[in-house]
Amino acid sequence: MQNNIYILKVSELNRYVKNLIQGDPRLSDLWVVGEISNFKHHRSGHMYFTLKDNTSSLRCVYFKRENMRALFQPADGMEVIIHGNISVYEPDGVYQLYVAEMEPAGMGSLFLAYEQLKKKLEAEGLFRAENKKKLPMMPRKIGLVTSTTGAALQDILATLKKRFPYIQVLVVESLVQGTEAAEDIVRAIDLLNRYADIDLIILARGGGSLEDLWPFNEEIVARAIHGSSLPVISAIGHETDFTIADFAADMRAPTPTAAVAAAVPEFSEMNTALRQLRERAVIALQRRLQQEKQLLDHVVSERFFRLPGQRIKLLRELQYKLQIQLHREISRFLQIKAMQLSAQIDRLDGYSPLKVMSRGYSFCRDEEGRIIRSIKDIRLDQLLQLSFRDGRAYCRTEKLEEVKIVEGQK
């Protein structure tokens, strides 16, 4: 009864169906849309999942060789469009979809990959504020990673020259677009970290599409920035572009010009601040000397009142002359200083109290070297030290005479 009938073994049947299916050109190159479920990423690297819609499901295999090229990570619930072919898995007698490539439905895979990587690195703490390195106040040498043909390089150099022209730049050429760019950027960052004299890295690229900027959204670039022991300022694309590299950088600048502003201080500002400090020092000392002098003059003029007529007049005239002369010198001095302070700072030395002392003033100190400002601080028979411009005299007080200082008197 079974003579005219050929009885198949299971494996033969499965192979037959497989050949049938593989012979169908439509099934060997097709696109299917559906939702991922039961997703499993096997240790071998292969991915297994079920693609389903409201009523049906289909087993899918995404081999390691293919899924390594995927930009994003598939997951349960994700709506995807799959390009692949149908074949039969002989041992089980089931047909499955073998995935060649996969796209998220409804949005670009680049966008999804961006979101996924951002979330992943954020969770790892790569973007945390407390992990950001402090930028140096005044870098001496900047490492600049960029394309040597792009506008970003020229922008940065021009701005730097204008803002702080006392600096050196080492431009490390790198691709900033295309599949090899990410590795290039990583190598440049690592390279700069090996130089002893670089203080800061600027990673720059002009504007472009999401695809153009893609190298700056790659994981290895973010990790290189995070791992750099030198602080990194990123200036990638336009103001509105935020790349993963921007998040990983220690400082994100919206434009190449802004990166320079973040990297170096403004020279004119620094210089003005320094000049102001110097002026304040000069004026403070000048005022101080004047104060001391007035005190001295006061005492001197009071004393002269007690001397006989003609001599008083002479001495007062002399003192008046000296004072005028002193005032003239001071105002002249201040004028000169205001005009050419930085060049003439050395001249200051000439206006030290030594000069005042060379006009006949001296100051008096007690045994412990304290300056005596009042007769009240002196005892009879006390050893005093009088300092002159060129030496000291040690004196002993024989007589003390106190004079009343009337406030407001000229």
Added chain:
Amino acid sequence: MKDKNNKKDLTYEEAIKRLEEIVRLLENVETPLEESLSYFQEGVDLSRYCREKLTEIEFRVEYLMKEEQQSPEGSEPGCSKKKPDEDDLL
């Protein structure tokens, strides 16, 4: 003046900070006159030092092109660097 030696190691930030401190001391009438004088001298030295520090580096751009990046020098930066002279030719 006593700081002359270790002043060489001061960063610009440290030097400016000390200068600010000195100006405050000079502006304070409580500071003894003699101390004021030595502060002033130190201030003059510091401001000169800052000025030098600010401008000591000459603007220079070096280029490290891709083909030169294969074997980076660790401790001897500058050896393998070529400097295209675009800037200088201008």
